[in-house]
Amino acid sequence: MPEATYLDANELVINMGPQHPATHGVLRIKLRLDGEKVLGSEAVIGYLHRGVEKIAENRTYTQFAPYTDRMDYVAAVTNGMAYVEAVEKLMGVEVPPRAQYTRMILAELQRIASHLLWLGTHALDLGAMTPVFYTFREREEILKIFENYCGARLTTHAFRIGGLQYDLYDGFEREVANFCDYFTPKIDEYEALLTKNRIWINRTRNVGVLTPEDAVALGVTGPVLRGSGVKWDVRKAQPYEAYDKVEFEVPIGEKGDTYDRYLVRVQEMRQSVRIVRQSVERIAPGPIMGKVGKVIKPPVGEVYHSIEAPKGELGPPSFVNLQALDTMVRGHLVADVVAVVGTLDIVLGEVDR
Amino acid sequence: MADEPKAPPAGGSSEPPAQPAPPAGGPGATPPKTAPPKPSAAAAKPAPPAAKPVLKPEPWSSPLLDEMQKRFPGAILDPVIFRHQPSVTVAKESLLQLCEFLRSDEGGEYTLLTDHTAVDYPKRDKRFDLVYHLYSFKRNDRLRLKVLAADGEKVPSVVSVWPTANWLEREVYDMFGVQYEGHPDLKRILLPDGWIGHPLRKDDDILKQDDAWVQANVGIKSGQ
Amino acid sequence: MAEHALQFLQANPLTYAVVKILIVFAVLSGLVAYLVYMERKVLAFMQARLGPMRVGPWGLLQPVADGIKLLLKEDIIPEGADRWVFLIAPAISVAAAFTCFAVVPFAGNFFVTDVNIGLLFILAVSSLGIYGIILGGWASNSHYPLLGALRSSAQLVSYEVAAGMAIVGVLLVSNSLSMVEIVKRQQEMGLWNVLVQPVACIIYVIAAVAETNRNPFDLPEAESELTAGFHTEYSGFRFALYFLAEYTNMVLVSCIAVTLFFGGWLRPFQSVRALDFLNYMPPVGLLGGAVFVFLLGRHNRVPMERVFFIGLAVVLVLLAGLVAIPVVLNAVQGIFWFTVKVLAFLYAFIWYRATFPRYRYDQLMNVGWRVMIPLALANLIVTAVLRYFLSSHGSASPAARLIGF
Numbered sequence: 001m002p003e004a005t006y007l008d009a010n011e012l013v014i015n016m017g018p019q020h021p022a023t024h025g026v027l028r029i030k031l032r033l034d035g036e037k038v039l040g041s042e043a044v045i046g047y048l049h050r051g052v053e054k055i056a057e058n059r060t061y062t063q064f065a066p067y068t069d070r071m072d073y074v075a076a077v078t079n080g081m082a083y084v085e086a087v088e089k090l091m092g093v094e095v096p097p098r099a100q101y102t103r104m105i106l107a108e109l110q111r112i113a114s115h116l117l118w119l120g121t122h123a124l125d126l127g128a129m130t131p132v133f134y135t136f137r138e139r140e141e142i143l144k145i146f147e148n149y150c151g152a153r154l155t156t157h158a159f160r161i162g163g164l165q166y167d168l169y170d171g172f173e174r175e176v177a178n179f180c181d182y183f184t185p186k187i188d189e190y191e192a193l194l195t196k197n198r199i200w201i202n203r204t205r206n207v208g209v210l211t212p213e214d215a216v217a218l219g220v221t222g223p224v225l226r227g228s229g230v231k232w233d234v235r236k237a238q239p240y241e242a243y244d245k246v247e248f249e250v251p252i253g254e255k256g257d258t259y260d261r262y263l264v265r266v267q268e269m270r271q272s273v274r275i276v277r278q279s280v281e282r283i284a285p286g287p288i289m290g291k292v293g294k295v296i297k298p299p300v301g302e303v304y305h306s307i308e309a310p311k312g313e314l315g316p317p318s319f320v321n322l323q324a325l326d327t328m329v330r331g332h333l334v335a336d337v338v339a340v341v342g343t344l345d346i347v348l349g350e351v352d353r
Numbered sequence: 354m355a356d357e358p359k360a361p362p363a364g365g366s367s368e369p370p371a372q373p374a375p376p377a378g379g380p381g382a383t384p385p386k387t388a389p390p391k392p393s394a395a396a397a398k399p400a401p402p403a404a405k406p407v408l409k410p411e412p413w414s415s416p417l418l419d420e421m422q423k424r425f426p427g428a429i430l431d432p433v434i435f436r437h438q439p440s441v442t443v444a445k446e447s448l449l450q451l452c453e454f455l456r457s458d459e460g461g462e463y464t465l466l467t468d469h470t471a472v473d474y475p476k477r478d479k480r481f482d483l484v485y486h487l488y489s490f491k492r493n494d495r496l497r498l499k500v501l502a503a504d505g506e507k508v509p510s511v512v513s514v515w516p517t518a519n520w521l522e523r524e525v526y527d528m529f530g531v532q533y534e535g536h537p538d539l540k541r542i543l544l545p546d547g548w549i550g551h552p553l554r555k556d557d558d559i560l561k562q563d564d565a566w567v568q569a570n571v572g573i574k575s576g577q
Numbered sequence: 578m579a580e581h582a583l584q585f586l587q588a589n590p591l592t593y594a595v596v597k598i599l600i601v602f603a604v605l606s607g608l609v610a611y612l613v614y615m616e617r618k619v620l621a622f623m624q625a626r627l628g629p630m631r632v633g634p635w636g637l638l639q640p641v642a643d644g645i646k647l648l649l650k651e652d653i654i655p656e657g658a659d660r661w662v663f664l665i666a667p668a669i670s671v672a673a674a675f676t677c678f679a680v681v682p683f684a685g686n687f688f689v690t691d692v693n694i695g696l697l698f699i700l701a702v703s704s705l706g707i708y709g710i711i712l713g714g715w716a717s718n719s720h721y722p723l724l725g726a727l728r729s730s731a732q733l734v735s736y737e738v739a740a741g742m743a744i745v746g747v748l749l750v751s752n753s754l755s756m757v758e759i760v761k762r763q764q765e766m767g768l769w770n771v772l773v774q775p776v777a778c779i780i781y782v783i784a785a786v787a788e789t790n791r792n793p794f795d796l797p798e799a800e801s802e803l804t805a806g807f808h809t810e811y812s813g814f815r816f817a818l819y820f821l822a823e824y825t826n827m828v829l830v831s832c833i834a835v836t837l838f839f840g841g842w843l844r845p846f847q848s849v850r851a852l853d854f855l856n857y858m859p860p861v862g863l864l865g866g867a868v869f870v871f872l873l874g875r876h877n878r879v880p881m882e883r884v885f886f887i888g889l890a891v892v893l894v895l896l897a898g899l900v901a902i903p904v905v906l907n908a909v910q911g912i913f914w915f916t917v918k919v920l921a922f923l924y925a926f927i928w929y930r931a932t933f934p935r936y937r938y939d940q941l942m943n944v945g946w947r948v949m950i951p952l953a954l955a956n957l958i959v960t961a962v963l964r965y966f967l968s969s970h971g972s973a974s975p976a977a978r979l980i981g982f
Contacts, residue, residue: 014720036724036938046543051559053528054552058559089436127792127935133624199793199934216464216490219517230490237493304438304486304497306467323520334724335796335937352543 025348048352069155077110086305099163122342162292204259208340227261440497463487466515528553610640634882650813662716667818670709674825684911714807725806735945740784742953760841767848785830793933831922842911867893
């Protein structure tokens, strides 16, 4: 750094990241500050860019499936699910009900796991260090179920094009039901720590407000969009798998601030438990693979498929949601940047791909 | 840009070249060879296991399409529907007006641009398909727009219609080298600013990289 | 031998003072090291985990290992830093923190010195500690430390005012600035100041948390915002000095709070004859500790650790026996209660950290200027007015006695 830069600048440009405790990976944000006030921000991304699309060009459909897990690596199940569903749609394959319910159970558990990770780290960013240990404790139970099912905890590669590779193991249903019973009171526990905590409310209310109009214009999806009061969930609007056969609600926020998004995600965890409970009840013996050949060879064509991933409509939500950052932090303080980055719930593996 | 939604279309077009690629090797040589057998092979093979699904895109007709054709005569080409997903190709000149129309009340309120990406067909004269995926909350309906563009051709930016296109177009520019007109800040987004090359073009080999940049900035010979 | 030594010390007050300073310094350094251990353990138990377990039995040697590690690490000075200021800043922080203990009465019979402006001395010297933070942040010539230092100074200025005014309320009641006198006054009243000046007590405790940069007021080093705040560029031994200063300050404000509001070295309910059995708490407490350690270590799988725990239990029992001797019991009575109260405060500090999110900078200022300072001012005025009227009616009235005039 050249000399004479001590205090002579009115406008301070600081670099948040790519190595920074609160940027959730290798995100870099260039902040222009006036004191502590944010005048503008620019997200610099690409530090984790692996060129997934190029890899896809050089792999067969089956070979590429595991790569999808490495994008949003904290929600690998839903990523893989979106991919296999897209290929199935292209081929016109029908997935048997047992496989559908299994996928839903695992996907909803994954949503809970992803939200737990978000809740813990978001609270940690705002200085509450205890929730992260509690949420990881519960997330661990979900990862154990994943591990029992497919042998992997994080990058699961749980599904195959056309259905499932493995049938459920003995006691899966009981384990999942036990988890639901165990988990519901735990959500109350997190809420007891945060929801009515005055400092928590102070830190999140009216921070990073996104009006419904802005939210749609910026293309954000998922809990960020619903936190702004737009009641839209792909699971409801254009159901895939068997989401049209289970009952659940789509929680929405009112003001579109960080606190609303917190409430929405906490409510979503409760709704996910509901979906899991219903799916476990309905899951019946039967085939687990649809009619697909040994070699996956879909017809030439183009399909668009999206699902409701934990972070938004898959394609890829973190990338699009991150774009809203500048709108949300302008005029706020440095501490709020951390809150907003947290509330967007981004995963850099998915932003950069 | 798309990881999930994009992978199938990109894969769908590139998969046949990719599979015979290892023996053939040269990226320039394979696509023409495999392109002709593509439709027949695809139509024949998956047909026996699943006879029901429609395998070929069918012509699409809807009141919205009629309205579009009425307002933009000659600009709406090749309206098809495949797997219940309507898709139209749009003349580049009418893109902005059409987008504004689709976003407006009478156009069906396609207020959400869920994705924008590109597909590269290197042998074609206009090699890029620029794909826009729109969604309307009111109609609960998706619509795909396509614009054809040649290498170096300027395409109007839709950032003024959907602000979210900002980063999406930057990524397409970064990965394919498509030039947008009227984009507020068109620069690379994932790759570093000084990088040379556009990796998602089909004629870019997967092992290719900007060796000079890597050597200058990372200080290693290659990224392998 | 012992008598000789005592006589020598009494004959040479300077040597006596030096010996006392050395004792305080040594004990305090050890206490601070183990305060870090206590913090990690308490936090861990609140967060469903175990904390340090590897170095020594139950991780008891962790502070030693940490100390050695920090001493041996490379001392990095950034290129653009203002070298001398950068080097001196952490020393200022530590020196200020330790100096204040010169006037803290650990017991009625043990303090380094008692000056008649003790409280003023503490306020003055502890405020100097902020220079260490500001200079350190500024000299690093880096953005995050600078922001941390600015936050720290703003925070300290705001909360120092509130704390100062809360303390003045105590002064009005106590009629003295001497720390020893303040405790003695509470003894005469038979009431701790916390009951006489509850508002002042609450304000002081909150301000104390803010002044020590502890959660929920830990903005100067908010790791998720400013990486490490003012000490981002510090490493090794100098970082350890800042660390030491922070925890020493924690002990210091706890000591002040105990002295001003919680009767210092006085036993709880000293004026109640029926509770005199509490005088035997020191040996009983040690015995309890012995039982706890014994139960903890009895089933330890590692033979060495089992031996250690049982040995520790035996040592504690022997200590309890020693303390039970009336002469010794009298001597340690004050220091025992003082330590217990300070530990309770330190525990609360850790508890806050496990519970609260962090305030934002502007919110912190709002709380400081719009709530704490007006409240402290109101408390001060009410106390002053009451004192004026009550003392003019003579100190015989029951109401006057109640608030201590």
